[in-house]
Each structure stands twice: as structure tokens, then as C-alpha cells.
Amino acid sequence: MTGSSITAVRTRGRWIEQWDPEDEEFWREKGERVARRNLVFSILSEHIGFSIWSLWSVMVLFMGPEYGIDPAGKFFLVAVPTLVGAVLRVPYTFAVARFGGRNWTIVSAALLLVPTAAAALAMEPGTSYTTFMVVAALTGVGGGNFASSMTNINSFYPLRKKGWALGLNAGGGNIGVPVIQLVGLLVIGTAGAAHPRIVLGCYIPLIVLATVLSALYMDNLAPVRNDTGAVKDAAKDPHTWIMSLLYIGTFGSFIGYSFAFGLVLQNQFDRTPLQAASLTFIGPLLGSLIRPVGGRLADAYGGARITLGNFAAMAAATLVVVYASAERSLPVFLVGFIALFVLTGLGNGSTYKMIPAIFQAKAVARGMAGEEAAAYGRRLSGAAMGLIGAVGALGGLGINLAFRQSFLTVHSGTAAFVSFLAFYAVCSVVTWAVYLRRAAVPAAQVAPAAGAAEAAAEVAEGAPAPRQPAYADV
Structure with missing residues (x-):
């Protein structure tokens, strides 16, 4: 074991002073055990965060005619947490480096009590739509949890393990969506649609439990420092925005469909709240369970290959959904829509595997090696x-x-599905053009920026990146 690795797990309180997961001896003897423990409790906290983020996809199923909210109003109500959660993901990411992964997990878990308690107070007929909008917006804090959790776990694992680890972390979090939908189904099926507060009462003690366990068993990594320069560099890199586009297609689809599934069933196929609740959890559940598999496949075969095939399959599944939506065939619709959920989960795993691989490859293309390249x-x-x-x-x-x-x-979701089909086609073309298409160019003619981009493509595909790439992205 190297000298740096001997002290790599020296702790001060709950702070780990040094961390070198790329050192295989350190990883085998000490690092993997510590990383796995943090992963387990990160998953728990993120899981509950996702449940609270998707709370209003369940609450709207309890909102009958006595609430006076039409279908368009309900769709907007479930959209607001998505917007707030998306915005909060940026500061939540940087909070890990500013406060420590363990410390921020404690804070972010405890914050989930605010939207849960607010919903318990507001959830009754006669509450104004504006109040519902504000309370729904508060659940956006659950969406922020994902970003801080993924950033934290990314720092614990070596590159060769990131696809599987990030897939497990994200999949365990994503599964919070179908779990709260199952809780909603259980409440509607037993107590009836007039008792939404039972769902909220189930989650308050779970939030407290996640907060306490995070405090007891998680660690902060001292080497992960706040670096505004990294933010600027990442924002300037075109791959950040290309991967953002692809992630809209995978995760954006997963969370959007998860929030909207029950409302589509109610308004297009005339399902009752109980009938809708009995179906809505299936797609998010399968999509969550499959996400680690997407990361594992990306580890083995390359993220770009898996992502391209996945977008092609998503387009095919969307064609089935468009047909079923136009024909109002519920069985065919369920087959196509659940297939879409599964594919979004696979794509979530493969796209997130590509991110660290791309930047690792850029480091190699710049002449870095070993821990220097890993740190970059x-x-x-x-x-x-x-x-x-x-x-x-x-x-x-x-x-x-x-x-x-x-x-x-048009009083139907068909037009929306057609627009989603077009977007998946765009994502397929972008994935192929940026990360898979090759144009033979002599190495001497490759500009530095192009060389770094090609190196990213090589690693994203699973191949070792040459220091002097022989091809350039065109």
C-alpha cells in the first residue's frame, strides 16, 4: 500500500482526511467497505427524498370534484415540484463540497419534514389553488436530494465502479416514486380517497429515521473542496450540455411520466382514483429497479452504445403508445408505456456512467495519468x-x-406523445454523432479540443482513450 493510502482513511470526527479509491490495494482493504456504508445510507435518504418529491402525483388522486380543480390544473400542480427540484439541484450539488456529504445529507433529509407537514395542513377541500401550488412547490426539496447524493457517491467510488454504484444510488432513490404510489394505493383501497393525511403520516417518522441514520453512519470527504472554478469549467464544456440534453430524454422522461401517469389514466381512459393508483406504480417501479442494470451494461459495453440503443427502443415504444392513445386501447397503452418506463431506467444508468468517463478521458487526453487524472x-x-x-x-x-x-x-395525450417521439429521435442522432461516429483524421491534424472530445467518446464507449487520439468528432 502506498504511503498516501496508509493514511487514506484517517478520520477527524466524521471527516475522512484522505481518500484514494483508484489505489486498488487501498480500495480492497479499506475503501470499499467505507464507500458501501455511505452508499447504503445515501440510498435511504435519497429514496425518501424522491417519495416526497413525487408526493403530489399521489395527492392529486385524492382530489375529487369537491376540490374544484380541473385536469389541466392538476397537471400544472404536479409540474411545479419538478421545476423547483430542478432548480435546487444546482446549489444542492455544491453543498456537498461546502458542508460535507454526511452533513448535507442530514440537513437535506430533515428539510423533507417541511413539505410533508405543510401538505398535511393543506390537504382538504376548500383550500385555495394558490395554497396548493405553494405547498406543492415545497416538495421540490426532495428533488434536490438526488443531485447532492449522486455528487457525494461519485467521490467515494473509483471510475471502474461508478456505473454500478451510481446506478444503485439513483435506482434506490428513484424507487421512492413507486413506493409512495403504492402507499397511496393502499390508503385509497382501505381508508378511501377522503384520507390523504394517512400517506403523510407514514412518511414523517421515516424522514426522522433517515436523518438520524445519516448522522450516525455517513462520512464527509475532506478532499472534496468547494471549487467554483470547476463549476465554470464544467459549464464551458460542451459535453456538459450535450449530456444534459440526453439526460432530459432519460431521467426527464422517467420523472415526468411518473408524475403524470395517474392523471393520464384518469383523463384519457376514465379510470377511477383506485383504478389509476393500482397501475401507476408499475412503470416507476420497473424503471427504478432496472437503473443499476443500465449502469452495469455501460460499465461492460460503453455508455454511448447502450444509450443509443436505448433511445431507439424508446422511440419504438413511443410509437406503440401513440397508436394506443389514438385508439384508446388501455391494454396496448399499458404495454407501451411500461416499456417506456423500463427504458428510461436503463438510459438513466447508462447516461450517468458516461459523465465521469468523459471527464476522465479529457484528463488523459491532456497528458494526465494516475491520481492526477482521477482527481481532475x-x-x-x-x-x-x-x-x-x-x-x-x-x-x-x-x-x-x-x-x-x-x-x-385536443382532450387527449396523443399530441404530447408525438412530440416526445420527435425528441427521442433527436437524442438518438446526437448520441451517434457526438460519441459514436468516427471520421478518420491523422493525429497530427487533431486540434486539442477535438482530441479531448474524442478521448471522451472513446471512454464513453468503453475503450481505452489514447493519449493522442487518432480520430476526431466531426
Whole structure:
């Protein structure tokens, strides 16, 4: 073990002073155990955060005619948390470096009590629509949890393990969506649609539990420092915005469909609240469970290849949904829509694997090696994840607004699905053009920026990046 690795787990309170996961001996003897413990409790906190973020996808199922809110108003109500959560992802990302991963997990978990308690006070007929909007907006703090959690776990794991680890972290968080929908189904099926506060009462003790366990068992990484330069560098890099576009297509679709599924079933297929609740959890559940598989496939075969194939499959599934929506065939619609959920989960895993690989490759293309290259990759990929996660979450807002407009104008979701189909086609073309297409160019003719971009493509595909790339992205 190297000298730096001997002290790599020296702690001060709950702060780890040095951390070198790329050192295989350190990782095998001490690092993996510490990283796994932090991953477990990160997943718990993020899971509850996702449940609270998606709270209003469940609450609207309890809102019968006595609430006086039409379908368009309900779609807007579930869209507001998406917007707030997307915006909060940026400061939540930087909070990890400013306060420490453990410390911020404690704060962000405790903050979930605010929207939960507010909903318990507001959830009754006669409450104004404006009040509902404000209370729904508060649940956006749950969406911010994802960004801080992913940034934190990204720092704990070596590059070769990031796809699986980030997939587990995100998948365990994502599964909070179907879990709260199952809780809603259980309450509607037993106590009836007049008792939404039971759902909220279930979550308050869970939030307290997650906060306490985070305080007891998680760690802060001292080497992860606040670096505004990293934010600026990540924002200037075109790959940050290209990956943001792709993440809109995967995660934006997942969260948007999760929030809207029950309302689409109610308004297009005339399902009752109980009937809708009995179906809404299936897609988010499968999409969440499959996400680590997407990361594992990306580790093995390359993120770009898996992502391209995934977008092509999403387009095919959307064609099925468009047909079923036009024909109002519920069985065919469910097959196509649930397939979409599964594919969004796979794509979430593969796109997030690409982010650290891209920046690691850029370091190699600049002549770095070993811990220097790993530190550069962690520095920029951590900052980029906050931006990419924020922009990607805005895709959920776009989906709910598209549904709202579609039901307002044509009283159907078909037009919205057609627009989603076009977007998946764009994502497919971008993935192929930036990360998979090759144009043979002599190495001497490759500009430095192009060389770095190609190196990113090489690693994103799973191939080792040459120091002097022989091809350039065109």
C-alpha cells in the first residue's frame, strides 16, 4: 500500500482526511467497505427524498370534484415540484463540497419534514389553488436530494465502479416514486380517497429515521473542496450540455411520466382514483429497479452504445403508445408505456456512467495519468452532475406541460406523445454523432479540443482513450 493510502482513511470526527479509491490495494482493504456504508445510507435518504418529491402525483388522486380543480390544473400542480427540484439541484450539488456529504445529507433529509407537514395542513377541500401550488412547490426539496447524493457517491467510488454504484444510488432513490404510489394505493383501497393525511403520516417518522441514520453512519470527504472554478469549467464544456440534453430524454422522461401517469389514466381512459393508483406504480417501479442494470451494461459495453440503443427502443415504444392513445386501447397503452418506463431506467444508468468517463478521458487526453487524472475527472464530473441533473429534471416539467396543453386543446395525450417521439429521435442522432461516429483524421491534424472530445467518446464507449487520439468528432 502506498504511503498516501496508509493514511487514506484517517478520520477527524466524521471527516475522512484522505481518500484514494483508484489505489486498488487501498480500495480492497479499506475503501470499499467505507464507500458501501455511505452508499447504503445515501440510498435511504435519497429514496425518501424522491417519495416526497413525487408526493403530489399521489395527492392529486385524492382530489375529487369537491376540490374544484380541473385536469389541466392538476397537471400544472404536479409540474411545479419538478421545476423547483430542478432548480435546487444546482446549489444542492455544491453543498456537498461546502458542508460535507454526511452533513448535507442530514440537513437535506430533515428539510423533507417541511413539505410533508405543510401538505398535511393543506390537504382538504376548500383550500385555495394558490395554497396548493405553494405547498406543492415545497416538495421540490426532495428533488434536490438526488443531485447532492449522486455528487457525494461519485467521490467515494473509483471510475471502474461508478456505473454500478451510481446506478444503485439513483435506482434506490428513484424507487421512492413507486413506493409512495403504492402507499397511496393502499390508503385509497382501505381508508378511501377522503384520507390523504394517512400517506403523510407514514412518511414523517421515516424522514426522522433517515436523518438520524445519516448522522450516525455517513462520512464527509475532506478532499472534496468547494471549487467554483470547476463549476465554470464544467459549464464551458460542451459535453456538459450535450449530456444534459440526453439526460432530459432519460431521467426527464422517467420523472415526468411518473408524475403524470395517474392523471393520464384518469383523463384519457376514465379510470377511477383506485383504478389509476393500482397501475401507476408499475412503470416507476420497473424503471427504478432496472437503473443499476443500465449502469452495469455501460460499465461492460460503453455508455454511448447502450444509450443509443436505448433511445431507439424508446422511440419504438413511443410509437406503440401513440397508436394506443389514438385508439384508446388501455391494454396496448399499458404495454407501451411500461416499456417506456423500463427504458428510461436503463438510459438513466447508462447516461450517468458516461459523465465521469468523459471527464476522465479529457484528463488523459491532456497528458494526465494516475491520481492526477482521477482527481481532475472527479472535480469536473462532480460539478457537471449538478448541472446535468438540473437540466435533466426540467424534462419532467416539459412532459407535464406538454400533457397539460395536449389535454387542453385536443382532450387527449396523443399530441404530447408525438412530440416526445420527435425528441427521442433527436437524442438518438446526437448520441451517434457526438460519441459514436468516427471520421478518420491523422493525429497530427487533431486540434486539442477535438482530441479531448474524442478521448471522451472513446471512454464513453468503453475503450481505452489514447493519449493522442487518432480520430476526431466531426
